[in-house]
């Protein structure tokens with residue numbers, strides 16, 4: 276049996292190591308995982324009750340159109356229901372956009388260090404990816420614009436950018452959109468939207484009225500704390516959302532995920548409290564990195580990227596053995612480690628282990 280020739284050399288996505296695996300491998304009783312930008316505060320207490328109501332309905336298919344959840348989100352975002360599509364994580368929306376809009380010979384533009392799923396899906400569709408170097412960890416929108424040709428179909432902008440954490444501002448984005456041909460789709464990936472406190476940060480959904488080519492992606496995996504349930508969404512013009520729906524599987528989100536997301540959305544107090552605690556966590560980690568004399572990118576999501584000034588993969592390994600999982604192995608940033616902002620206790624354990632690992636010492640959680 277032969278797979279399609281163009282997928283033979285595609286890499287398999289490498290997720291952060293699961294806690295259970297690290298515990299077993301190194302015989303550890305406690306592991307602190309700050310590798311996948313998950314919410315250390317769990318999820319809204321309202322979610323549990325909403326899920327319990329679904330427990331007797333597993334024999335029934337979910338609502339393929341997620342009608343109730345869509346209506347609740349449409350109200351929350353002040354858009355129409357036909358402007359929203361849900362997916363098995365925003366990962367799936369990225370795949371569906373690529374499936375619906377990219378073909379062989381098409382070009383799509385993205386930063387050279389950004390969320391890897393844009394490129395992997397473009398590869399699957401045989402589209403050509405043009406990767407534009409970040410400048411100081413930030414999207415270079417002028418260079419992205421200069422790379423547009425008559426074959427460009429999509430520009431992906433990750434805002435805040437994963438892994439660097441930088442943002443493009445409202446003015447920068449508007450100026451970019453004003454100069455871009457309206458036939459080119461701009462996907463604004465706002466997976467970390469709810470964490471951002473910078474007043475210059477644009478809310479992509481508010482640009483939809485003026486820019487018909489914008490599609491915004493968000494997720495319930497991050498601040499809402501529902502990563503395991505796999506539910507995210509896209510918002511755009513109704514005609515674009517319809518095209519994406521045409522290539523969607525009929526039942527791509529589960530009953531549990533839909534009920535949980537609806538309950539989570541209704542609890543904005545939880546979201547606010549997570550945002551505030553995250554901001555405190557960023558301040559703590561940044562001040563510790565400053566104390567250690569290490570440069571870090573400005574953090575706008577729930578993670579920070581810091582220059583360790585040594586092989587980050589080796590440092591990562593020393594920390595792993597001591598039960599702290601962060602993220603290293605960024606091709607263009609070999610000395611940088613990305614750490615998710617944890618709870619105050621997790622952040623302290625991280626810093627203690629990090630500092631000892633920096634000095635090559637043994638540390639114990």
Ligand SMILES: Cc1ncc(COP(=O)(O)O)c(C=O)c1O
Pocket residue numbers: 311312363364365366367390433436437464466493494495496502505506507
């Ligand atoms: C920038 C960005 N976009 C999208 C996703 C996908 O999230 P999910 O599929 O869980 O919604 C992630 C996950 O880490 C991310 O960092």
